[in-house]
Amino acid sequence: SWSRYGLIDGIVAMPFKTKDILPIVFKENSKLKWLHSVSSGVDAFMLPEILKRKDLVLTNAREVYADGVAEFAMSAILAWYKNHSRLFELKANREWVRETNRRVAGQKLVIVGYGDIGYYLAKMAEQFGIEVIGVKRNPTQIADHARALCSRVVGIDQVEEVMAEADIVCGILPQTVHTNDFFNYERLSKMKNTAMFINVGRGNSVDEQALCELLRDEKIAFAALDVFKTEPLPEDSPLFGLENLMYSPHSGNIHEDMWESGLGIMEQNLNAFVNDTHFASPVEKEKGY
DSSP states (O other), X not given: OGGGGOOOSEEEEOHHHHXXXXXXXXXXXXXXXXEEESSSOOGGGOOHHHHXXXXXXXXXXXXXXXXXXXXXXXXXXXXXXXXXXXXXXXXXXXXXXXXXXXXXXXXXXXXXXXXXXXXXXXHHHHHXXXXXXXXXXXXXXXXXXXXXXXXXXXXXXXXXXXXXXXXXXXEOOOOSTTSTTOBOHHHHTTSOTTOEEEEOSOGGGBOHHHHHHHHHTTSSOEEEESOOSSSSOOTTOGGGGOTTEEEOSSOTTOOTTXXXXXXXXXXXXXXXXXXXXXXXXXXXXXXXX
16 A cells, blocks of 8 residues: 555656556545656556646656657668668578669658657758658747758648658657547558658557558558557557568667666656756646647
């Protein structure tokens, strides 16, 4: 029982344990004031007990994973454009075949959900000469340094228009009720049949059946996924059978110093909580991210 520890003011929780732990904590501690997620995603924290408490601060570790996830997305772009799978095939067959690959310079990347991860991805893309278009729920709420990396930043109402222009579409949407199947057949079918689709946000945002169909029919050329609706991905998932798809078992956010970095951001938030100053990574509970 949590009651043996006395009243709890703050708690650090693992997202996959949250829905089991927090109702018990709230039942026995009405004065909880701060919650910290060691993950960037906070969908597991969107419980009625949390949402109705205006005085309860929720923070997360989004800055810990942003650059690593962006690196995964960038590596997927390079792997496809430079045909790395073909290079491994040639090596396995002991063949020496010189073939043409494509340049990433001059390509157009649309980032849907232009936040922290999108910013790091845009920084990398700029170095390769890739044009970036950012898509944000509120395109006016963006820092100058992030806007400067984009040729333009548009609202969600223009997402289909810019997806139709894109050579690469990268989804980085949070998990909320508004993002379920955001990338459905209608939206994904707007993409060029030579384009690449990436998802490093949340698995709920992609209609996987629709994506499978479009990849199978070669209406989208290639996809790279780090997240899925059901994890682990079931063995009978049709995604495994697609030659024009690469996947990561939700490991794009895992890097060798993530726990040390995670402790750093947690310490910053803890100090803010103790000293009643500004938190380093507050979450807008109303938005879900």
